[in-house]
Amino acid sequence: MSSPAVPEWTGVALSVSLVGLAVLIAWRQRLGLAREIVIAGVRAGIQLFLVGAVLLFLFKHAGLPGGFAWLAVMVVIAGQVAGRRGKGLRHSRYVATAAVAIAAAVTMGVLMAFGVIQTTPRVVVPVGGMVVSGSMAATGVTLSRMMAEARGQRAAIEARLSLGLSAAAAFAPHRRELLRTALIPTLDSTKVVGLISLPGAMTGLILAGVSPEVAIRYQIVVMYMLLAAAVMAALAAAELGQRMLFTPAQQLR
């Protein structure tokens, strides 16, 4: 019997048995996780079902403006999540939202302007989703490292300020350090791509029956765009965040 490359709805229903197995094991081992596994499974199912419905609607009826509107919603959500990492920073959610928006706009703009990807909702929404999610991760780490540096290195920053250095100059060594830290995960995953993990886009395309030669072309574009998005998001978050860290009179808040 040959199975289809993509599961039918009956297949999806049967895959629920895997969740059942996980629940059974959790229950037998008294892990106290059975309830959470059920909730997580149901939640993921509902979320994906709803997203599928939204995408179906977008692709059929809303056109490109609808696709961009959906992208904007993703940026706002990502900004809220990443902004929480900058706890204690003034306006951290605005900073995070702006950083993600800048990174997404530039990356997607370049990809579309050069015709690398199709300018249709079917492409813009999922590719944009990857860009936003990568930007969100880089922004979150940048802001959380920024607050850690500002708190832990207060004496050093104020020592430089006291010597007449501007806020930007006084923070520059810390900014370099935190940007390096924020970008290391992205750089590392770029280095080992294909060797350790088969990334999502490629896996998806191969599963859907596309030849690996086409799949890697897509994956290379995705990798490069995620790298650019992460770097831009981290830079934008550091630049905007730094302005919130100091007063106009070059005082560390």
Add this chain to the structure above:
Amino acid sequence: MSRFDLREVCVRRDGHLIIDRVTATIAPGRCTALVGPSGAGKTTLLRLFNRLDDPSTGTVLLDGAPLETLDVLALRRRVGLVGQRPVLVTASVREELRVGAPQLTDGEALGLLKRVGLPEEFHERPTEGLSGGEGQRVCLARTLAVGPEVLLLDEPTSALDPEAAAAVEDTLCGLMGGGLTAILVSHSAAQVQRMADDALVLRKGQLVENGPVAEVRYVNGGG
């Protein structure tokens, strides 16, 4: 001439009044001590003079000009700060002396080391491994490199062992003999008697005594 005037200065933090309506004058060319029990607001007050913080209400004036009307970076070059502990921000003494003065020549750097009582060979030393006293001298030299008219000293010897403290204190006294204006936070009455000309006594953020050191009871055991 670097004369400071405090006018009705208040500092509020999280609803607490840390500095409560302080009005005073810091005379140029003299060393003025800020004294009082811990928590009296001495360091808080000191940070207002180079605008690491601003008062919540009231004004600090330098030679008659409100500080907020002056360029803050230029102000901080006129008014140098030496903290309680040596905070070295680079890898070598050579770099450290040039943080605020990138154009400093080797000759000038060696002159500064001499002024703070360190031998010339320290110029090529890494900052790691310096003792507390040596580090504090490097911090002092780093501040002097910028050419300040006023030195803010926040308990500059309290983190040092007695021997190093005495040596750093001697160096500071020598510098003040050279006409620098200094504002010194200290909890040691003996140090204030040795180093300062005037004293402001703070208690719970309020100025409770003010005058030449010899006449201030808090410093002379009259609490």
